[in-house]
Amino acid sequence: MSRILLTTTLSILMQLNLVAQTKWGFENYQYLDDPGTAAIVPVLHFETAKNLYTELRYNYESPGTLTLLAGKSFAGGKNILYSITPMTGFSAGTFTGIDFSIEADFEWKKIYFTVQAQRSVTIKKKDESFFFNWSELQYLVSRHFSAGVALQYTLQAGKQITEPGLVAALSFRSFSFPCYLFNPFHSNGHVVLGLNYEGSFLKKGTRKYVAHDE
Numbered sequence: 139m140s141r142i143l144l145t146t147t148l149s150i151l152m153q154l155n156l157v158a159q160t161k162w163g164f165e166n167y168q169y170l171d172d173p174g175t176a177a178i179v180p181v182l183h184f185e186t187a188k189n190l191y192t193e194l195r196y197n198y199e200s201p202g203t204l205t206l207l208a209g210k211s212f213a214g215g216k217n218i219l220y221s222i223t224p225m226t227g228f229s230a231g232t233f234t235g236i237d238f239s240i241e242a243d244f245e246w247k248k249i250y251f252t253v254q255a256q257r258s259v260t261i262k263k264k265d266e267s268f269f270f271n272w273s274e275l276q277y278l279v280s281r282h283f284s285a286g287v288a289l290q291y292t293l294q295a296g297k298q299i300t301e302p303g304l305v306a307a308l309s310f311r312s313f314s315f316p317c318y319l320f321n322p323f324h325s326n327g328h329v330v331l332g333l334n335y336e337g338s339f340l341k342k343g344t345r346k347y348v349a350h351d352e
Contacts, residue, residue, distance in 0.1 A: 160187040161337070168331040185211055191223050199258055203231035207239055219245040235260035235267065248278040250286075268294035274305055282309050288318055312336050 165181040181195040193207040209225030221243045229235055239256035253273040260266040269292070276286035283306070290301040303320035318330040 161185045163334065163336040165332065165334045168333075170329040170331070171327075189213075191225065193225065193227075199229050199237070200231065200233035203229050203233045205229040205237060207237060209239075217246065229258065233258070233260065233266060234262055250274075250276045250278065250284065265295040268292060276305060276307070283307070284309070288320070290320060307332075 162184045163182075165183075167179040167181075169177055169179065179195070179197045181193065181198065183191065183193040185191045189211045191209050191211050193205075195205050195207075197203065199205055205227055207225040207227030209223055211221055211223040213219075213221040221241075223241045225237075225239045225241070227237045227239070229237055235258055237256055237258045239254065241254045242252065244251045251274070253271065255269075255271045257269050258267060271291040272288070274286060274288045276284045278284045285304075285306040288303040288305045290299075290303070292299040301320040302322075303318050304322055305316055305318045307314055307316035309315070312335055314332070314334045314336075316332040316334070318332075319327060320330065321327040
């Protein structure tokens with residue numbers, strides 16, 4: 139099933155590439171000292187000039203799970219810039235099911251807020267379905283450094299897990315290197331390291347989008 143999903147993803151990306159290349163990005167998160175979580179979580183996303191959005195990620199919903207999401211982005215704003223992307227997709231692997239997700243970014247002066255929420259419904263065991271939210275609020279301290287707070291929230295089988303955290307990020311050109319410390323004041327605290335890249339193929343006159351630097 140995962141092989142079929144990967145083949146389908148590559149086919150879609152090739153078709154989108156023929157329509158209009160606009161923006162693509164790669165994210166990779168390294169989880170340290172977090173039992174039950176995959177050590178490496180890669181995410182690849184692609185967005186065309188017509189705002190069509192595709193995202194492929196591995197180990198995100200569950201270790202050994204490949205997920206394909208598709209949707210459309212809506213961006214704009216004057217004083218407050220925003221980008222909102224609703225998506226739906228399918229996961230295959232240790233978790234198999236349907237995903238409904240929304241990603242939203244907001245920028246005001248030097249303040250940046252992002253939220254990603256998703257509802258994943260399994261087609262196997264009922265108690266595997268879950269709701270997950272990852273939110274961040276950062277302040278741009280300098281051109282290459284930002285810092286703030288983060289929050290992870292999971293609801294599964296009636297059990298809630300809330301993990302507040304701190305975040306600091308270095309950025310250089312199209313690269314950013316975020317570092318998260320969740321549950322910083324508890325014995326079960328853990329670190330997440332990120333390596334993100336944002337590339338673009340903007341044609342002359344094409345509207346630019348809100349940056350997505352985690």
